[in-house]
Amino acid sequence: MIDAIDRQLIELLQQGLPLVSRPYAVIGATLNLSENEVLQRLSVLKEMGVIKRLGVIVNHRRLGYKANAMVVFDIADSLVEQIGGHVSQFSFVNLCYQRPRQGEQWPYNLYCMIHGKNREKVLQQLAHLIESCGLRQYHHEVLFSKQCFKQRGALYQALPEQEKV
Amino acid sequence: MDEVDKQIINHLQGGFPVCDSPYQVVADQLGLTETGLISRIKALLESGVLSRFGPLYHAEQMGGALTLAAVKTPEAEFDQVAEIINAFPEVAHNYQRNHELNMWFVIATDVPERLTEVIQEIEQQTGLSVYNMPKINEYFVGLNLKA
Numbered sequence: 001m002i003d004a005i006d007r008q009l010i011e012l013l014q015q016g017l018p019l020v021s022r023p024y025a026v027i028g029a030t031l032n033l034s035e036n037e038v039l040q041r042l043s044v045l046k047e048m049g050v051i052k053r054l055g056v057i058v059n060h061r062r063l064g065y066k067a068n069a070m071v072v073f074d075i076a077d078s079l080v081e082q083i084g085g086h087v088s089q090f091s092f093v094n095l096c097y098q099r100p101r102q103g104e105q106w107p108y109n110l111y112c113m114i115h116g117k118n119r120e121k122v123l124q125q126l127a128h129l130i131e132s133c134g135l136r137q138y139h140h141e142v143l144f145s146k147q148c149f150k151q152r153g154a155l156y157q158a159l160p161e162q163e164k165v
Numbered sequence: 166m167d168e169v170d171k172q173i174i175n176h177l178q179g180g181f182p183v184c185d186s187p188y189q190v191v192a193d194q195l196g197l198t199e200t201g202l203i204s205r206i207k208a209l210l211e212s213g214v215l216s217r218f219g220p221l222y223h224a225e226q227m228g229g230a231l232t233l234a235a236v237k238t239p240e241a242e243f244d245q246v247a248e249i250i251n252a253f254p255e256v257a258h259n260y261q262r263n264h265e266l267n268m269w270f271v272i273a274t275d276v277p278e279r280l281t282e283v284i285q286e287i288e289q290q291t292g293l294s295v296y297n298m299p300k301i302n303e304y305f306v307g308l309n310l311k312a
Contacts, residue, residue: 017219021199056178057218097233111298143266
């Protein structure tokens with residue numbers, strides 16, 4: 001399990017990795033840890049999956065990925081896992097999740113994100129996906145983003161252990 | 166942004182080493198100097214091409230909670246509702262999408278109970294029903310965009 005020191009480390013890292021030769025030593029100095037201890041804790045956090053990935057998050061619009069489509073499908077529950085796995089094989093599918101349906105008004109349970117440089121290209125890729133995975137019989141909708149109001153990582157605070165459930 | 170910047174972005178989306186001199190390791194792989202790499206990362210962060218450089222956490226593994234939520238906002242009230250929702254520090258992203266369900270946002274909280282509270286508070290403050298769609302299964306997360 002993660003402890004109070006891990007939480008402090010997590011909170012500090014959210015401000016970004018220091019842009020200096022020994023970034024983990026700098027983080028350690030702030031928390032009174034040795035560089036080695038920081039490295040060990042980070043390795044464990046990565047192994048546990050608490051840190052999914054260490055690296056950069058790009059502003060996709062600034063890289064020219066202006067067409068951001070959320071494609072939602074209404075797939076039979078018994079097939080969603082298999083189809084989700086299949087859909088994820090396509091390199092242009094950036095994210096793929098099963099989510100709960102919201103009644104008749106929103107019956108969709110499989111969500112795929114496709115980021116592309118323009119809408120035409122994204123729609124071509126989607127047509128290819130539907131054809132290749134045999135999804136034509138399933139109802140789907142494509143929701144392009146029009147405007148991004150807020151984009152940042154989630155912020156976590158280092159809560160004292162006793163406050164955790 | 167030149168070819169070297171693109172290489173750096175593509176490389177770092179795959180991850181950053183956990184070792185004593187990580188910039189040196191990456192610089193060697195890319196044929197750059199350590200200081201050259203650091204100054205280019207700094208410039209990419211300052212120009213906003215990179216929105217963050219650091220860890221991507223798994224909310225549930227940390228004992229927290231994460232969900233995708235949406236509301237149907239009347240066009241006339243759109244900006245007002247966006248302002249209310251974005252004011253919550255727990256709201257990580259918010260996108261307008263071309264659908265009747267036109268505002269889509271991610272809520273991330275330190276503890277699961279807070280997620281329920283945030284949804285209730287958004288419903289009270291906006292008068293709109295929040296569609297709550299936490300993930301059931303994750304088939305793929307590999308949001309690497311080629312620069």
